[in-house]
Amino acid sequence: MKKELQLVLSPEEAYNELLFQKIAAEKSGFAGQKDLIIRATKRSIDARSRKVKINVTVEVYSGQVPEPLVNSGKYYPNVKHSDPLIIVGAGPAGLFAALRAIELGIKPIVLERGKDVRARRRDLAALNKEHIVNPDSNYCFGEGGAGTYSDGKLYTRSKKRGDLRRIMEILVAHGANEDILVDAHPHIGTNKLPQLITRLRESIIEAGGEVLFNTKVTELLLNKDTIEGVITSDGEKITGLGVILATGHSARDVFQLLTRQKVLIEAKPFALGVRIEHDQKLIDSIQYHCPSDRGPFLPASSYSLVQQTVLDGKQRGVFSFCMCPGGFIVPSASSPGEIVVNGMSPSRRDGKFANSGMVVAVELEDLPTYQKYGPLAALMFQQEVEKAAWVAGGETQVAPAQRMVDFVNNKQSKDLLPTSYQPGLKSVNMNDVLPDFIAKRLAMALPLLDKKMKGYYTNEAQIVGVESRTSSPVRIPRSKEGFEHPQISRLYPCGEGAGYAGGIVSAAMDGERCAEKLIEKYGKAGTRN
CATH class of the missing domain: 3.50.50.60 (FAD/NAD(P)-binding domain)
Known part of the structure; x- marks a missing residue:
């Protein structure tokens, strides 16, 4: 016999396996029966209220062996002599x-x-x-x-x-x-x-x-x-x-x-901006409504943010990209003479820092001086920004960086925060590194994002440049x-x-x-x- 349940659980009930199995057995009405098979088929975190809940869809089998979730013995034919x-x-x-x-x-x-x-x-x-x-x-x-x-x-x-x-x-x-x-x-x-x-x-x-x-x-x-x-x-x-x-x-x-x-x-719109690095505990405290420690059962929290900006009568989105909870900022240049940063996380997402791209949508009409490059217009723009970041960082893989509030106030930071970026950071005014329309839109958006995530906009976070490989600048x-x-x-x-x-x-x-x-x-x- 099979029963499917929709459960709303606390983090401990959802992620403590013994407790989860006990609750699912009781809710199914099969408690006390031997050889139960209990497995979650869907799981999501609901952190909208101050008390975080986990929504779990559960299948409970009694006296029945379920089909495996996936056929791990996938067969591929031999095509050695095929076209x-x-x-x-x-x-x-x-x-x-x-x-x-x-x-x-x-x-x-x-x-x-x-x-x-x-x-x-x-x-x-x-x-x-x-x-x-x-x-x-x-x-x-x-x-x-x-x-x-x-x-x-x-x-x-x-x-x-x-x-x-x-x-x-x-x-x-x-x-x-x-x-x-x-x-x-x-x-x-x-x-x-x-x-x-x-x-x-x-x-x-x-x-x-x-x-x-x-x-x-x-x-x-x-x-x-x-x-x-x-x-x-x-x-x-x-x-x-x-x-x-x-x-x-x-x-x-x-x-x-x-x-x-x-x-x-063809030239194609893309997005360009920076990586923003916070302490992961700060992001957890905002997202999970906890004072400091998220506890042993909740995973490192993430976020997704977007803010529309208007500059010179043009509306463009500023948005988070490839958010990496408990992760690292890494040097992602693919040629000498450029700085590109990206993010990665280990499976446990247990690093000290949270980082995310924060990028501005770039339309082809924003690049009038690059139209002479035809289909490579956006690519050439992207490449020039990466070269400017390399020069600003000291012509190594040291990346230019600035505290967030200092950036918005157009003030070079006296010092920088600890970072996950292994090659190191150099304090610069990122307003001098980023194209003017990118810097202005970021400066507009960052304080407004604090209304969506109270505490996000802080000088205890820093921006690292540049995040420029969000998508292809060519189609x-x-x-x-x-x-x-x-x-x-x-x-x-x-x-x-x-x-x-x-x-x-x-x-x-x-x-x-x-x-x-x-x-x-x-x-x-x-x-x-």
Whole structure:
């Protein structure tokens, strides 16, 4: 017999497993019966009132064995001798495109400019400690893409783009905790993502696919209006049924390559701003209405904020981005001579600090002096801001920073707060670093956010610059239904770098859809030219 319950519990009742099992058994009417199976299927935190509650959907089974939440023994056919499909980029979009191609009987060849996830760690250590930026192996490039060293957030608004549950189940089958199937805002954590990414790669290789590291694409192999393959930096030509371009939002050389080969791309709005770092205890006290300590059962709290601003008659949103509870600010430059910051969190989110991007929406009309760059207009703007931050920080990976209230008052901070940012901070007036319209909108918004989160606006928080890789500043166009480039047949722009995703899950879903669309059109016998 099975019963489904909707429970409203205290944090201790929800997260103390023994207490949770006892309450669920009693509420189900099965208390005292042997061999009960009790499992949560949905869980969310409600912190709107002063007493935090946890909403839990529970299934209780008596005398019945339930179906597993996920089939961990997923089978992939061997495609070693099947027609090849080229996938450029081994981030979430590329890896999930490869797995879906295998399911459909096609052999993926994944080309990754960076290193495998283990070798990549040495370059990240050199970036943090010695300020050395390897342009092919950093927080943006390498196996797993930018998502490998991130908070590992798995929630998305792009649910119409694919099967969200399916993506989660594949992640669980490759080592993610089953909690990601239950929690309303699931995450994996940067400490666990590398092993999961390795297992995804192993599934691809075991099924006969290929994953080639240190393999940078430098030219598209075009035959009139059809792509036949790619040419790598060592001169190798790799051909296949088609090309899925899943290179991520920071692959500027790919956008320049497309421009050089006269492949249609477009400038795209994006967002740019700073990282804001608070003490995690302060954020907990605001969100959970507790004086200091959130206690042993509640997770580190997060926030999501947005404030509209009007400047010169133009309305633009200022909003939080990629909030990392209990996390770290990391150097995310992908080339020497630039400063870029991003955030990541371990799975336990138990760090001292909370950090989040706080960014301003940038429309193309905000960049009149960059229009001469055509489709690279927003990219060139982004790049110049990152260079300015590098100069302001002292031309290393030390990042420019300022206390929050000092920034709003246009006053350089006499000193800075402790930080999670390992390369270090330099006190500067960020109003001199950020473009004028970005700085003014941030200065308008930050005091107003205090009305939404009382205590958020404080000089016990600091802004760190610059957060500029929120999304791609370029869109590679494709047809709405078929996902194929409108000019070049067999070319399928994909994921964040093409402008069609924003995070691990949406990129993974987009990768699957691109593989399906390409194989549906070109993967059947007799369709190759």
